[in-house]
Structures are given as structure tokens and as C-alpha cells.
Amino acid sequence: MSVPVVTRFAPSPTGYLHIGGARTALFNWAFSRHNDGKMLLRIEDTDRERSTQAAIAAILDGMTWLGLTWDGDAVSQHSRAARHREVAGQLLASGHAYHCYCSPQELDAMRARAEAEKRPIRYDGTWRDRPPSDAPAGVKPVIRFKSPQEGETIINDNAQGRVVFANKDLDDLIILRSDGNPTYNLSVVVDDRDMGVTHIVRGVDHLTNAARQTQIYAAMDWPVPDMTHVPLIHGPDGAKLSKRHGALGVEAYRAMGYLPAALRNYLARLGWSHGDDEIFTTEQLVKWFELSSIGKSPARFDFAKLQNLNGHYIRNMGDDDLFQELMSFLPHAEGGPALLAKLDDAKREQLKMAMAGLKERAKTLVELKNGAAFLFAARPLTMDDKAKQVMADGGKAALAELIPVLTACADWNAPSLEAAVKAYAEAQALKLGKLAQPLRASLTGSSTSPPIFDVLAVLGREESMARISDMAV
RNA sequence: GCGCCCUUCGUCUAUCGGUUAGGACGACAGCCUUUCACGUUGUAAAGACGGGUUCGACUCCCGUAGGGCGCGCCA
Numbered sequence: 001m002s003v004p005v006v007t008r009f010a011p012s013p014t015g016y017l018h019i020g021g022a023r024t025a026l027f028n029w030a031f032s033r034h035n036d037g038k039m040l041l042r043i044e045d046t047d048r049e050r051s052t053q054a055a056i057a058a059i060l061d062g063m064t065w066l067g068l069t070w071d072g073d074a075v076s077q078h079s080r081a082a083r084h085r086e087v088a089g090q091l092l093a094s095g096h097a098y099h100c101y102c103s104p105q106e107l108d109a110m111r112a113r114a115e116a117e118k119r120p121i122r123y124d125g126t127w128r129d130r131p132p133s134d135a136p137a138g139v140k141p142v143i144r145f146k147s148p149q150e151g152e153t154i155i156n157d158n159a160q161g162r163v164v165f166a167n168k169d170l171d172d173l174i175i176l177r178s179d180g181n182p183t184y185n186l187s188v189v190v191d192d193r194d195m196g197v198t199h200i201v202r203g204v205d206h207l208t209n210a211a212r213q214t215q216i217y218a219a220m221d222w223p224v225p226d227m228t229h230v231p232l233i234h235g236p237d238g239a240k241l242s243k244r245h246g247a248l249g250v251e252a253y254r255a256m257g258y259l260p261a262a263l264r265n266y267l268a269r270l271g272w273s274h275g276d277d278e279i280f281t282t283e284q285l286v287k288w289f290e291l292s293s294i295g296k297s298p299a300r301f302d303f304a305k306l307q308n309l310n311g312h313y314i315r316n317m318g319d320d321d322l323f324q325e326l327m328s329f330l331p332h333a334e335g336g337p338a339l340l341a342k343l344d345d346a347k348r349e350q351l352k353m354a355m356a357g358l359k360e361r362a363k364t365l366v367e368l369k370n371g372a373a374f375l376f377a378a379r380p381l382t383m384d385d386k387a388k389q390v391m392a393d394g395g396k397a398a399l400a401e402l403i404p405v406l407t408a409c410a411d412w413n414a415p416s417l418e419a420a421v422k423a424y425a426e427a428q429a430l431k432l433g434k435l436a437q438p439l440r441a442s443l444t445g446s447s448t449s450p451p452i453f454d455v456l457a458v459l460g461r462e463e464s465m466a467r468i469s470d471m472a473v
Numbered sequence: 474g475c476g477c478c479c480u481u482c483g484u485c486u487a488u489c490g491g492u493u494a495g496g497a498c499g500a501c502a503g504c505c506u507u508u509c510a511c512g513u514u515g516u517a518a519a520g521a522c523g524g525g526u527u528c529g530a531c532u533c534c535c536g537u538a539g540g541g542c543g544c545g546c547c548a
Contacts, residue, residue: 011548012548014547044548045548046548050547102546118474120544121544164477203542204541204542204543206548207542208477208542208544231478231541270485273487277497295486298540299486300484304484308499315511360510371509432506437508440507440508447508450510451508
């Protein structure tokens with residue numbers, strides 16, 4: 001019987017949940033679910049200056065939207081400071097840590113000097129072996145971890161492989177600030193230990209921290225959790241993710257009309273693979289997810305591919321489900337609330353009816369929303385440029401001819417309307433497009449729309465004839 | 474500067490010493506078609522470079538180049 005898997009996602013609440021964090025959360029989530037384990041959520045808010053409630057809310061909201069659920073309550077790291085201090089004290093007592101009286105200014109000077117002399121930038125160990133009697137009066141010391149100076153610290157990482165750090169390259173890090181508050185590396189180790197975390201999955205930017213943390217685990221004689229450091233996500237240009245590229249909060253992706261399921265699928269495919277599988281359900285992801293299948297090279301974020309995937313999800317979703325997605329999307333969409341206000345029962349029905357035709361040509365919920373705009377347009381419709389062109393090129397005349405044809409149509413549904421118009425086109429030796437495009441322009445104000453006979457059917461006889469008449473004169 | 478890591482089509486990736494180096498997105502071309510899409514068929518497109526090891530390297534080793542991450546009393 002193996003130990004139950006416990007993973008954790010540990011964001012720092014200094015901003016929204018960005019796309020890299022979302023993927024890290026997804027990997028933690030998928031791995032824990034794959035193993036019937038748990039994923040805990042810990043808010044790393046030990047930096048009181050920069051942590052905000054708004055950021056915490058944004059992160060929880062983003063995860064919820066993405067469908068990434070965590071087990072138990074979110075843990076505030078700050079609330080555990082007393083415990084962190086306790087461990088710092090133990091380290092001090094066991095000789096694995098010491099007081100350091102260097103001021104921040106001295107440290108800055110030390111770094112500047114090292115940089116100028118092109119030496120490695122590290123704490124020089126001034127207070128490592130100095131007796132307490134040397135302590136200057138009135139200076140509150142920090143506690144530094146006494147990092148081993150010889151030998152190696154080895155990380156056996158599921159994604160990165162065996163990574164070796166020479167201990168001489170790892171300096172004595174501060175574990176307790178002069179104000180008595182713990183710093184990141186100490187807190188993480190203590191919390192992961194206390195929370196029973198068995199597997200740590202986080203970004204490679206933590207790889208050096210992994211080495212330092214490994215040393216702290218060793219000093220405390222605690223077992224080191226299984227580690228996986230996943231490569232970062234870069235912008236399309238290979239450089240750091242910038243705002244205009246993809247370093248947006250997940251709520252921005254919601255506003256852009258992406259479906260959570262599509263985003264999950266896309267994110268999973270960035271840095272992780274299961275053979276040639278591209279499109280898979282979340283259930284399949286959970287079933288297939290192995291840490292060893294995570295790659296080690298960074299990936300670039302590709303909106304075109306996300307769009308394509310999203311379109312696939314939209315097209316394959318049932319009309320009712322998609323309608324619901326659209327409804328929950330609208331409050332977050334530009335112009336969405338206004339559209340929502342116009343949505344009475346009749347419009348809801350029309351919208352549902354139009355869903356099949358609409359979803360076929362929408363890659364995002366934004367496009368779906370825009371595609372449905374004709375349903376809500378007020379007469380007389382405003383024509384876009386291409387629609388105007390169609391009307392100018394004999395469109396008006398075509399509409400005038402069609403009015404009696406449509407009026408004569410007994411059954412107002414797509415098949416019979418199509419049959420009637422086609423018969424007329426044939427009789428007049430006209431290409432169907434010559435009639436369809438003017439119809440489309442008059443009914444939607446645009447040159448593109450769902451199949452025109454569906455549009456007629458959705459709009460209904462009265463509204464359709466009114467819109468056509470508006471433009472036929 | 475020091476340390477660690479990365480490098481297969483434009484992009485995401487498959488390959489775990491022997492393949493005509495596969496798939497997907499994107500691009501281009503054709504088909505389908507009432508528009509736009511969808512769908513479909515096809516085309517172009519890759520092992521950074523240089524050395525080894527080996528009967529045989531994309532795959533293992535070394536070096537070079539390029540890129541990323543880290544080096545806070547941030548996380």
C-alpha cells in the first residue's frame with residue numbers, strides 16, 4: 001500500500017492567477033486526481049506588504065472557473081508564522097542556523113562589491129562563526145541557515161532529472177527576518193512538511209530553492225518530498241510572457257471567450273504529452289497524467305492553437321450546454337450585460353434555436369455572441385460595408401422579387417423556405433447566391449451569417465418579412 | 474559575473490540507438506458550398522553547430538553558439 005498522494009498549489013497573492021500558475025495548478029490537480037490523492041491550496045502570503053485580498057479572491061475565482069478544485073480550506077501561510085519561528089529556533093538550537101547582524105545596507109554593499117569584482121553574488125558568511133559576544137548593540141539580527149559549505153546537494157526531479165548543486169555555490173540564506181517573520185524557503189519547507197505534502201510540482205524558477213529547501217529538510221532530518229519542476233511558458237517571441245502576449249490572469253481568458261475545458265486541454269498540452277493525443281477530455285487527462293511525461297524545455301504560448309481548440313470545443317458542445325456557457329460568459333463580456341438585458345423569453349428561444357448554426361462559425365464565445373447580434377438588432381438594420389455593397393449590386397431588386405415568393409410560403413421553416421427560393425432561382429435561371437446574399441444582408445445587416453434559411457426560420461415570418469421590406473424599397 | 478537548465482517543421486509535440494523522423498496548430502493549394510465557417514484532400518516545412526562513442530545516432534558523451542531561470546530581511 002503506497003502513501004496517499006498529497007500535492008499543493010501555492011500561489012503568492014501579489015496578483016492575478018497568470019497562465020503559468022494556472023498550468024501548474026492544473027498539473028498538481030491532474031496528478032492528485034490521477035492518484036486519488038488530494039490537492040491542497042496554500043496562499044503564500046508571508047510578504048504582508050504585497051499580499052492583497054483582491055489577489056487571493058482573483059486566484060480562487062480563476063481556479064474555480066478553470067474547474068480546479070482543491071481539498072480543504074485554503075491555508076494562509078502567514079497564519080502559520082509562529083510555527084515557522086519555532087522551527088527557526090530549533091535550527092538555531094541544533095547549530096544549523098545563526099544570528100546575523102549585517103544591515104540591509106551592508107548586504108547591498110556586499111553585493112555591489114561582488115558584482116564590481118565580477119565575483120559570485122553571495123553572502124560572505126561574516127557572522128557564520130562569529131561569537132554572539134561580537135553582536136553590535138541595538139541591532140535586531142536575522143537568522144540565517146547554516147548551509148553546508150562542502151559536498152553536493154542533489155535533486156532527483158521528475159521533469160529535470162538529476163540536478164546537482166555544489167554546496168559552495170549556495171550561500172547562507174535568511175530564514176527569519178529581523179522583525180521575526182519567516183521567509184519563503186523556511187515557510188515552504190515547514191508547511192509542506194506539516195501539511196503532509198508528498199509531491200511538489202512547481203515552476204523551474206524554483207529549482208535553486210529546491211536545493212536550499214533540500215538542505216533545510218536535511219537539517220531537520222525530514223524526508224524530502226518528491227519533486228517536479230515544470231518548464232516555464234514563454235510568449236510567442238520566446239521571451240518572457242508579456243501582458244500583450246499571454247501573461248494575463250485567467251479571467252482575461254474568460255473575457256476573451258475561451259471555454260475552461262478548452263483552456264485546460266490547451267494548457268495540458270504545453271509541456272506535457274500523451275503520445276500524439278491532442279484533443280482529450282479532462283477525464284482522459286486525469287487518467288493519463290504522469291509526472292514523467294512532463295517535458296523539460298520551455299513552451300511558447302500560441303493563441304492560434306488555443307483558438308482552434310476552443311472552436312472545436314464549441315462546435316462539439318450540445319446546444320443547451322453551449323447556451324449555458326454563453327449565459328455565464330455574458331456578464332464578463334464586453335457588451336454582454338447590455339445584451340443580457342434584452343434577453344426576454346422570446347429572445348432566449350430564438351437564441352437557443354440559432355445555437356446550432358452559430359456555433360459552427362465561432363471559435364470563441366465572443367464570436368458566438370457577435371454572431372448572434374442580428375437577433376437583437378432593431379429595425380431598420382444598419383448595414384455593414386459589404387452588406388451595403390450587396391444591396392447596391394441589385395440586392396434591392398432581388399428582395400422585391402422574393403417578397404411574393406416568401407409570402408406564398410405556407411410553412412415557415414428552413415426546408416420549405418429553401419425549397420421555395422431554390423425553385424424560384426431555378427425558374428429565373430439565377431444562382432442561389434444572387435438571392436441568398438441580399439436576403440442575408442437585409443436580415444442580418446452583414447454579409448456573413450448562419451445558413452440563411454435557418455436565419456429566416458429563427459427570426460420568424462413577421463420579423464423576417466419586415467426586415468426584408470425595410471430594405472426592398 | 475557565478476550556478477542550474479533547455480535546443481526536432483514558424484508553434485506545440487511524438488520518437489525512449491536502427492522510422493521514408495509521425496501528429497496537431499498555422500501557412501499554401503484543391504474539393505465542398507447561399508456567405509462565413511465546418512469538413513475533406515494534398516503540398517511545403519525540423520533534428521542549432523562541431524567533435525567523438527557505436528556496425529549504426531535526433532536519441533549517449535564533450536565542446537561551441539543561442540536561449541531560459543536563479544543569485545532579495547520577494548515568493
